[in-house]
Amino acid sequence: MLISIILWLLSIGIVTCIELTTKLYETIWTIPVTILVLPLFYVLLFIIYLLIVFIWSLFINKKKVINKPNKFYYWMIRQTCHLIISFSRTKIHVTGLDKLPKSGRFVIVNNHTSNFDQIVMMKVLKISPIIFITKPENENIPIAGAFIHKAGFITIDRDNDFNAIKSILKGAKYIEDDLAHISICPEGTRSKSGELLEFKAGAYKVATKVKAPIVTIALTNCNIIHKNFLLKRTHVYFDIVDCLYYEDYKELSTNQIAEMSKEKIQLQINIRKGEQK
DSSP: OHHHHHHHHHHHHHHHHHHHHHTGGGSTTHHHHHHHHHHHHHHHHHHHHHHHHHHHHTTOOTTSOOOSOOHHHHHHHHHHHHHHHHHTTEEEEEEOGGGSOSSSOOEEEEOOOOTHHHHHHHHHOOOSOEEEEEOGGGGGSTTHHHHHHHHTOEEOOTTOHHHHHHHHHHHHHHHHTTOOEEEEOTTSSOOSSSSOOOOOGGGGHHHHHHTOOEEEEEEESGGGHHHHTTTSOEEEEEEEEEEEOHHHHTTSOHHHHHHHHHHHHHHHHHHHHHHHO
16 A cells, blocks of 8 residues: 555656646646546556566575565565555455454465455455465466565475475464464365365364464455456455354364365355345
8 A cells, every 4th residue: 555655646746747847737738637647657657666576576585495474575565465456446345354353363264266365365454464375386476476485475285295284384383473374275276167176174274283263254256357457347255254263163173164164155155146146
């Protein structure tokens, strides 16, 4: 949000200087020219911002092991997420914020349909930091890959059980040491069809290991943001459908917890889809 404000202020400053220098303010064209040119300068400055962070990302060593979240790089990611949501013309409808734990760290689980899932979450939830457990390939994404590595996001190797356990334990350690909230997608990969995939019980071990609350979130329409990007508004639904405290799930297996989460997410998605018909 702050970076967006800075870009707007710089745009206003540039346009003002141009109008004062050319004495455009003395003509009847001042208002229409300002309305047309101001957004163009904002977009131009945003492109310059992306160029700067791209060059910056080239100097980040992604081989260096990060053992705790970096507040500055996390802040940069969150600010950029705000900008992306604004440019994408996405309207996010939020329910259930009152279900979030009032104190302490917790684990967030949600359905996974798009790379915009995490961007939407960073935009909506004001808690920080939220560290995502993500696939290693995401660190190869231009600009974003280097920054999420530096911010302390945790990669998980789904093809190597030993390495996967290490990632789960690292996430649990973040919570235990009060360093971050952890977000993980139990499906393990994006659902291209939009239908929920199997929820993997292992994803819930981050929470059960340290007896942390589990917040379940249903995301609807994130998978169409890229189709509508810049062209038309996308209505995304961000519904916090449940929060399980340790006392609620201590007698349950991780398989049972996973099934409960899946059922509640599916129910909410069905409700949202029904409303859109």
